[in-house]
Amino acid sequence: MSDSHRLRRPLIWVALAALVSNAFIVVTGATVRLTGSGLGCPTWPKCGDGSYVPTAEYGIHGIIEFTNRMLVFADVVDVAIPLIAFGLAWLARPRRKPLIALSVVLVGGILLNAVMGGLTVLSGLNPWVVAAHFLPSPALVVVAYVFWVRSREAGDGPIQWLGAQPFRILAWLLILSAGLTVVIGTVVTGSGPHAGDATAVRTGLDPAIVSMVHADSAILLVGLTIAALVAFAAGKAPKAATKAIAVLFIVELAQIAIGYTQYFTHLPIVLVAVHVTGAIVLWISALRPLFALRRRGLDVPPAVETEVPVELAADRV
Numbered sequence: 001m002s003d004s005h006r007l008r009r010p011l012i013w014v015a016l017a018a019l020v021s022n023a024f025i026v027v028t029g030a031t032v033r034l035t036g037s038g039l040g041c042p043t044w045p046k047c048g049d050g051s052y053v054p055t056a057e058y059g060i061h062g063i064i065e066f067t068n069r070m071l072v073f074a075d076v077v078d079v080a081i082p083l084i085a086f087g088l089a090w091l092a093r094p095r096r097k098p099l100i101a102l103s104v105v106l107v108g109g110i111l112l113n114a115v116m117g118g119l120t121v122l123s124g125l126n127p128w129v130v131a132a133h134f135l136p137s138p139a140l141v142v143v144a145y146v147f148w149v150r151s152r153e154a155g156d157g158p159i160q161w162l163g164a165q166p167f168r169i170l171a172w173l174l175i176l177s178a179g180l181t182v183v184i185g186t187v188v189t190g191s192g193p194h195a196g197d198a199t200a201v202r203t204g205l206d207p208a209i210v211s212m213v214h215a216d217s218a219i220l221l222v223g224l225t226i227a228a229l230v231a232f233a234a235g236k237a238p239k240a241a242t243k244a245i246a247v248l249f250i251v252e253l254a255q256i257a258i259g260y261t262q263y264f265t266h267l268p269i270v271l272v273a274v275h276v277t278g279a280i281v282l283w284i285s286a287l288r289p290l291f292a293l294r295r296r297g298l299d300v301p302p303a304v305e306t307e308v309p310v311e312l313a314a315d316r317v
Contacts, residue, residue: 082106171290178286241292
């Protein structure tokens with residue numbers, strides 16, 4: 001067995017771990033804001049004067065904030081994850097430069113976001129700095145998702161797009177609309193009661209108006225998803241892509257239900273945390289339809305190898 005095949009399965013698992021860990025950091029960061037622990041450790045990189053770890057005077061908020069810092073650095077130590085991925089991609093033969101590049105971006109992005117986290121503390125949780133700290137996280141989730149998808153492919157040949165071009169256009173619109181919804185969601189948080197600390201500065205925007213804009217963006221996303229679902233079904237798009245859109249639609253409905261419930265129940269922390277977690281699930285779900293429309297030398301079990309279309313087989317050469 002070649003190095004490429006021997007290292008490929010571990011690389012796939014490490015790539016999946018990178019995706020999960022990047023999504024998890026978003027959830028832990030949200031926990032810091034929702035519990036009012038954003039300034040639980042009032043300085044950075046130290047937790048307090050002369051101490052890198054929280055002391056009794058900082059209470060539970062200090063522990064929560066410090067734990068989140070350690071989770072971010074655990075992903076930097078989880079440089080165990082992207083660095084191991086880098087090592088596996090580097091050692092595999094033939095060496096795949098796209099996988100190496102993606103693993104480097106993950107390492108650099110995690111380090112950069114850790115620094116941004118420090119700046120949010122030093123800025124006293126300025127809501128715009130907090131938003132700038134959050135937004136790289138969904139971007140890193142995209143990188144991690146692409147890395148995972150690429151790790152499952154047998155090579156780096158040309159992409160074969162499945163189905164008609166309008167399918168791809170709709171898939172891109174879904175991604176853009178989902179991204180808009182997530183971005184506006186961060187503005188909603190920065191204008192409301194869960195800005196990270198009782199004394200933290202808010203954006204100054206009217207929470208009710210921003211929430212309505214956020215709801216409108218969600219309705220736009222749902223409308224595009226319904227249109228895509230109908231178009232994919234009528235146009236006989238690949239089943240995997242149609243199924244991915246159906247899953248996205250279900251996630252959207254769940255998010256809308258949670259969003260309206262939290263709004264009318266005055267934003268209880270648990271529901272807001274579930275909504276933030278759902279936002280990352282929605283973001284990943286929005287990426288799936290586009291990637292379900294493409295193929296690039298995907299491995300096929302030996303038992304069905306002869307069933308691979310000629311054009312797919314040609315891409316492997």
